[in-house]
Amino acid sequence: MRVLFSTLTAYGHFFQVLPLAVAAHRAGHHVTFATGEVRHKLLTELGLDVVKAGGETEELVAEAARTVGVPPPSEQKAPDRAAMELISREFCRLAPKSYVDDLLPEFERSRPDLVVHASYNPGAGLAAKVAGIPALCHASGRVRPADDYLMVMSEDVLREYATELGLELPATYTTYLGHPYLDICPRSLQDQDFVAACGDLRSELRPVGFNTPGELPAWVRERAQSRPLVYLTLGTESDNRVLQMMRETIAGLSSLDVDVFVATPKLADELGTLPDNVRVERWVAQAELLPHVDLVVQHGGNGTTFGALGSGIPQLFLQNLPGPDQLLNAGMVCDAGAGERLKHEEVTEATVATAARRLLSDPECVAAAKEIARQVAEMPSPDEVARRLPEYAG
Structure with a gap:
């Protein structure tokens, strides 16, 4: 046919x-x-x-x-x-x-x-x-x-x-x-x-996520599993608001006992010296990465949101001048009890750290994310x- x-x-x-x-x-x-x-x-x-x-x-x-x-x-x-x-x-x-x-x-x-x-x-x-x-x-x-x-x-x-x-x-x-x-x-x-x-x-x-060409960094597979892995992506945007959000978010996440994987195609060179528990890549085979991730921090794009839903991962949404789909996705996940949302003006090192800590440790949020993944698998x-x-x- x-x-x-x-x-x-x-x-x-x-x-x-x-x-x-x-x-x-x-x-x-x-x-x-x-x-x-x-x-x-x-x-x-x-x-x-x-x-x-x-x-x-x-x-x-x-x-x-x-x-x-x-x-x-x-x-x-x-x-x-x-x-x-x-x-x-x-x-x-x-x-x-x-x-x-x-x-x-x-x-x-x-x-x-x-x-x-x-x-x-x-x-x-x-x-x-x-x-x-x-x-x-x-x-x-x-x-x-x-x-x-x-x-x-x-x-x-x-x-x-x-x-x-x-x-x-x-x-x-x-x-x-x-x-x-x-x-x-x-x-x-x-x-x-x-x-x-x-x-x-x-x-x-x-x-189902589609892996664009590229291998998953070896350190992801080889890292010790004793602490969570947090995946941070704000899509392909690169204006000054996004850069400031990225810096505040990295500061907040890196203060926790976690490893942080940052994917940003345009801002990698703008982030400066980073803490030892933060790694930055310009691109990642996202569908291959997600099974290793414990928390996704993102802007609300369709690909990342639905990839995380299928993998049973709680999500923290950072909304920077979001388009309608990003608002819908954040509301959908938060209403289901599987995530939280911070508006641009609310994003600081402290608020990100607090929200991420809560999402990683809240059994009800983790259970809600796993239940959505079960529905997706069916x-x-x-x-x-x-x-x-x-x-x-x-």
């Missing part, structure tokens, strides 16, 4: 969908992955065919900013709320259109039997609808509430664009296009209104779902 997968290029969307694409290839399906060129080298190395579709996510954001006449976001200065809403609204039209424009000619050349589009890439799903190809929507994380202002705005824009394409979309949860929904969020953590609205269209898919694996893909193609 010919299956086309499509995501935005951003890490939190691309790497959530990649495990199923690889599993589909392993199951014998002919897999093509349609996304920006920045991901093509890795996809080709994995044996998947590639198609250029859409643009790089950062480029699309910059183009949206230019179109509405405001400065694009940068590491030095984030736009104010009004400007960000203008950019977001334009992006919600620009990104889907770029995928539709690229994929419709591709579907004429090589028509797939099934399209699997990420939940934040409705453009690929719209192209499938126009071409009459069955499609699946692959989750990126927990869904936003139906009344979330960003959800409402994006749905309004998407319905307007769909009308131009001659399509009618569902009135609620429009961005998922009414397609069957592969949910990587355990039912107990998912928005229950969404679960009820989806009904039989929702099926579960175990979130969800169908990517290999199981890959074997069932022909059912979705009809």
Whole structure:
């Protein structure tokens, strides 16, 4: 069977969908992955065919900013709320259109039997609808509430664009296009209104981390197991606020009787001399690291959050100008009793040390994290779902 997968290029969307694409290839399906060129080298190395579709996510954001006449976001200065809403609204039209424009000619050349589009890439799903190809929507994380202002705005824009394409979309949860929904969020953590609205269209898919090339540092395997290992990552951001948070957090964590693994691709050279119990790497094979970790300290990205959920690890969220997904993820984990959250202005050496100490020693928090991991383990694996893909193609 010919299956086309499509995501935005951003890490939190691309790497959530990649495990199923690889599993589909392993199951014998002919897999093509349609996304920006920045991901093509890795996809080709994995044996998947590639198609250029859409643009790089950062480029699309910059183009949206230019179109509405405001400065694009940068590491030095984030736009104010009004400007960000203008950019977001334009992006919600620009990104889907770029995928539709690229994929419709591709579907004429090589028509797939099934399209699997990420939940934040409705453009690929719209192209499938126009071409009459069955499609699946692959989750990126927990869904936003139906009344979330960003959800409402994006749905309004998407319905307007769909009308131009001659399509009618569902009135609620429009961005998922009414397609069957592969949910990587355990039912107990998912928005229950969404679960009820989806009904039989929702099926579960175990979130599985994908290891980017690179070996786990030998010291992680060789370290003494007598004290906890804390993993700190604040994603790929690198502005001054993040650097200050990183320094305060390292100071707080290193004051405890723990080993600290810091992953930061851009700030490694800015951290200065570090305590003996702190190691810094620019990149890490996260899925390979997590089984060794006792506490994750992070910003709330989808990949790290769901990786920690599946590994049964308590989480401490440090929220620095967070995007909606980061807020949702932090709230989801904290409400389940498996983590805590500190806002940017609350992050100090003392508050981090106190929160980390509590999360490492609180049996109820550890038990809550283990219970979530048990639920994740019961969800169908990517290999199981890959074997069932022909059912979705009809």
